[in-house]
Amino acid sequence: MAAGLIVTSWPLGLGSGSGTAMFIRSLRRAVEAAGHAVHLVNPALDAADYVQFTLERFWFNTQLRDDPRVAGAAWILGIDYDGFALPRRAGQPFVASARAVFAELAPTEPDPFHTLLRAQAFFEGHNLRAADWVTAPSEYARAAVIHHYGVPPERAVTIPNGVDLAAWDAHWRDLPEPEPGRRPTVLAVSKLYPRKKIDTLIRAVPRLRRRYPDIDVRIVGGGFEWDAWRRLAEAIGASPNLTWLGDVDDRRAVVGEFKRCHVFTHTSVQEAFGNVVLEAMASSRPVVAVDAACLPEMIRASGGGVLVPPDDPPALADALAGLLEDAPRRAALGRAGRAFAETLTWERAAEHYLRLLTS
Structure with missing residues (x-):
């Protein structure tokens, strides 16, 4: 059986990566425990400079289609806007998981973060609208992606996070x-x-x-x-x-x-x-x-x-x-x-x- 693929450019250290890192690590373990092979595509990016970090996340996505694991994956789970540049393939389900909802984040932060968050919201919206399914961890987040990004409600699903x-x-x-x-x-x-x-x-x-x-x-x-x-x-x-x-x-x-x-x-x-x-x-x-x-x-x-x-x-x-x-x-x-x-x-x-x- 072909392995599934989780794609994320977010850091996975529990301190630096916060709740999104916990989600990715924990979900991957649970999926593997259920008998499914999972590959993780996660570049080693330095998050110290947020401007540089964000630009490198965009660049990573533009190069992702050349990763040989993409074409052979049974399915792809993209986190936030990761996977936005990937072609959608028949028979390869693509699920986008909205962990941040950048359109909600942008108004809360000053520049340069505000501008960078708006740019990320643009790509997140594209990624979510092109996905077969969109997941959100709360009803609040589900309503936000429907409102901000025009995701059809019937394709948006609430799946709360867990705790081990x-x-x-x-x-x-x-x-x-x-x-x-x-x-x-x-x-x-x-x-x-x-x-x-x-x-x-x-x-x-x-x-x-x-x-x-x-x-x-x-x-x-x-x-x-x-x-x-x-x-x-x-x-x-x-x-x-x-x-x-x-x-x-x-x-x-x-x-x-x-x-x-x-x-x-x-x-x-x-x-x-x-x-x-x-x-x-x-x-x-x-x-x-x-x-x-x-x-x-x-x-x-x-x-x-x-x-x-x-x-x-x-x-x-x-x-x-x-x-x-x-x-x-x-x-x-x-x-x-x-x-x-x-x-x-x-x-x-x-x-x-x-x-x-x-x-």
Whole structure:
């Protein structure tokens, strides 16, 4: 049987590649576990300079048709706009998976990122409209690709991401139990991009500190705003209560951060799917998320957290403080989130993808 092909120009390091990297790696493992051979086409690109990185992603796509694995593939799964220059072949299903929805991202970022995101949206739209099927990880993202790119609704399918609970729980068991008397701890796991709005969390810290002087707000992730947001923290006096951890590729270390926190928060105003929110739920940790993009969909479906308005540091601070002082409510939200996470597995996602890829 010919192998399928996953095509992506996105970095697959768990720190640098974020949720999309987790999706690709996890889905590939699940598809292979179901008995299907999968090849991965993923160029080694340096993402440090976003302008150069984006141009190299475009160039990679123009050269992709010369890759000998393309013609012989049983099916092709293209991520975002990857595969836009490939000819569509009869008998070779092409599924495009919208992980970013660049048309939604562009308004949230300043130049030069805004212009580059608009260019990527152009190619993403072309890729999705030419696909046999289009997948999105949330109803929010599905509606966005239909609206922005004119994808026919009957060809757009929602397939939520999963979480590998067996691996997650194994790490959890191997880690020491956190000290019961540890500092009140809030965790955020996020790339430091403007749309992620970690500055909202930073601005919430002084208000939080009035009720919890020793609060520890821990931030996993790096990105373009690293220097600017650290300067902001210094300027408003929030630095003593912030722990900046940068990108973390060690999965066990990430699980450890979830285990030590009391509450998880996610302040992003644009997410196709909140992978880190699902991981917080897998950890039985309550979530405070902003009422934007896919996040209300996840919170309402799970019952595992609370919503606050976007860009509202006082509301965020009050919601976090309210959960920190209410252990029974934290536990109840955590249980609801864990039950929801148990329904979303990569095996289930792989079954849905294989139905499309082999149809």
